[in-house]
Amino acid sequence: MKAPFSAYLESIEPALRSLVEILGKQYEYVSILSTDSVGFQLTLSQHSKSVTNQNRTTERGSVVRVYRGGRYSEFAFNEFDREKVAEKAAEISAELEKQFSLLELCACETYDTPVLDDEPIELFCEKEAEILPETADTAKLIDELMSVSDLGVKTIPGALDCQAGGSSTHISKLFLSRNRTMRQSYVYTEGMYAAFAPSKNGEMKMVYEGVSGLCGPEILFTIKDKIREAPKIMEDVQGSGKIVPGEYDVITAPDVTGLIAHEAFGHGVEMDMFVKGRALGADYIGQRVGSELVTMHEGALCAESVTGYAFDDEGTLAGDVTEIDHGILRTGICDALAAKRLGVRPTGNGKRENYAHKAYTRMTNTIFDSGSDSLDDMIASIKFGYLLAGSESGMEDPKHWGIQCIIGRGYEIKDGKLTGNVVSPIVMTGYVPDLLGNISMTSGDRCVFGTGACGKGHKEWVKVADGGPYLKTKARLG
């Protein structure tokens, strides 16, 4: 079935269009993004259960963007009476004028920027979903997630608790400007389990895995497949040792490959950072940043994932950008304002945490292309090193191309074979061009993961996905 576009947004569209027209008499450019997204979040464990119809992406509200004299301003709100459009327009102007007065008082200069393009676009896109979150059988979902928790506690050695959860959102967004009317609706869902158990020396260990997709809550019924792998993973972690710090030959499992993609040339080529002079990537367009085996794509059209939208939060159509082509950095990703400032076309990567937040250049799907090697051959090629799995978190440093990845497990490889020894946890650090330049083998398969969220610095959390194949490279581990 199609995920239907919000009836509420349909009902206020004429009034919002009037708001654009009224404000258009004072400003050179006016656009409105309005959202109405509904969903749920379920969290079940042996000790507590909760259900709420609020999650990270449920929202209802609007943000107006206006432009005058080289300056962009925004007003975000969630109280709107369609009978009082003129009053709302006056309120927006008055509040922004107060800010302009303060800026004048403080003698602030403006980063002079050209007006945004507003080429005509009409779009109506409703994507497929088997089940909608608002009509899902909550009782059935709770039973399923509780059975995951029960199975985890029963089968994972020493498990103290196993939390199972899921969230699903039916997103509806409406973008209006003088020349654009864009409407989209889609459903994405993610689920996870997290099991906790002590190691032999009493250290608390956690094993986590998730599922996600551009689909309805039906995907939550596949978490049980994941929890069946959990006992082995927990045993590995419980019996793990600490790594001897140093540089090693490594193979990254697809989830760790995705983390590298995200941190290395995801954040590294967000072009709003180019505007601020915060990214080294700006100086390396057309130059080699990885081995011949490295090709990387970014864009909402790259995969049917949690971030598979049709247009971004600035009314730019979704794209598929080849960032790195056989090791050569080709381009970055860009929101509309940064594109205007850099004199390039936006790539459909202008995203907001929600309607009340500013749009920045943000990632969508960031994915390494697969190659032709087999995992067995990759392992056989290593004299001493580690197979790294269990992506936990990462941090970028686009200015210096440093990278930090926290990884759950390292499986020791000696003389071309897995020894069964495991180290945990691992901090992988390094210089991005070295890490990508040393990629010497890539497997033929690839996976995309969408259970995480990405911040800009330490805030502005948005849904992203990343992935790729197994990669063989060299990395510094600690």
Added chain:
Amino acid sequence: MFDVLKKKLEALGAAGWELTETEKRGWEFYFIRHQLDQNRVVETRTYSVKIYRSIEDGKYLGSASDVISPTMNDEEIDRRIASVWEQAALIRNPMYKLVSEPINIPDKNNPVDLEKISRDFIETFAGVAETSGEDINSYEIFVSSLSRRFLNSNGVAYSCVYPSSTIDLVVNARREGHEIELFRFITCGTCDREKLRKDVEDALRFGKDRLVAKNTPKLQSGAVVFSTADACEIYDYFLYQMNASLKIRKISSYEIGQPICDKFEGDILSVKAVSSLPNSSRDYPVDGEGSVIEDRYLIRDGIPENFYGTRQFAQYLGLEKSSNVQNAVFSGGKGDAASVRSGDYLEVVDFSDFQVDPMSGDIAGEIRLGYLCRGGKITPVTGGSISGSLPAAVSTMRFSKESVQYDTLMIPAVTRLENLRITGIAELED
């Protein structure tokens, strides 16, 4: 809308309900260098409803929640509340009681002057002394007035208005064609001009040092000193361990009356939850469930004294009175900052992302700038990482008697952990 929702909730005949109205008025300013990138106004209002149902004659308490938007019509609200009512019956948590004690402290409704606070921030940044070698790259200013009005089915009511501000700052330093950056994320109530100026100047000084930093040597292990906001990660671990939720889930091993480590060979930590800290971004005396936040020791002299948490988990632990913790003070250091910095150590003042896992206590962080002190010589270093286990380091942990406040936490100014793994890049020089 508040009164409409109250009537609808009362009509349910539920075992209990909670209703919270939250209004946010925000002013935001984004600067590239000192030029305005964008200005923004945020005006939002939401209504959170939580409905509780008694199941099997009070053996269980079910609950579910939703957020009602002010643009929802009567029919939509009825549908949403009906949905929450049905969902609450599906959740079976052992019975606990909502807050019923009346709040005997006055509401806190002093208006927040967004314009003045914004001006303080803008002028402070404009007044920072920059040079051709060190300057501000960009900054984002978020100033909010948050208004919260709470009511539950037992008639417990409270309302407050408080300021909350956030700063996102990037500074640059450059020399001979090489440029580096440092990032700072600051949260607070309003603008403390002097403190902010010092924070920015410290960041500029660190930036200058990073330019001349050498690669971190392959030390393998050693003492690491923390003297910036990253140290909050260390102290947050102890707060998590005293959270009733983690105790009920058996993830916290802390026990009331049992020391947090076998033998104290360093300083002995005390942790006190407090209702208020000056200029905290969470300066309100009542938590989200209507519990009054009282000053109380969570850990005193290394011995857990009180767990804290939501009504549900606090009551499961048998705590009659409890609340969530908004602000906390950590103390117990015997020596001054200089004594904590004695001998050889690596003081890291800038990480890519320093983390202490709240459950396992695993420590990890890539070093962007550290000061390596060996044999009395101090060398700026960069690159590599530190890792280790906080539970293993507690017994020898040392921290200064001087304190410093980072928003909601008052922590020792200098903290030292022994025997962390240090993954370096350069060969170790004699």
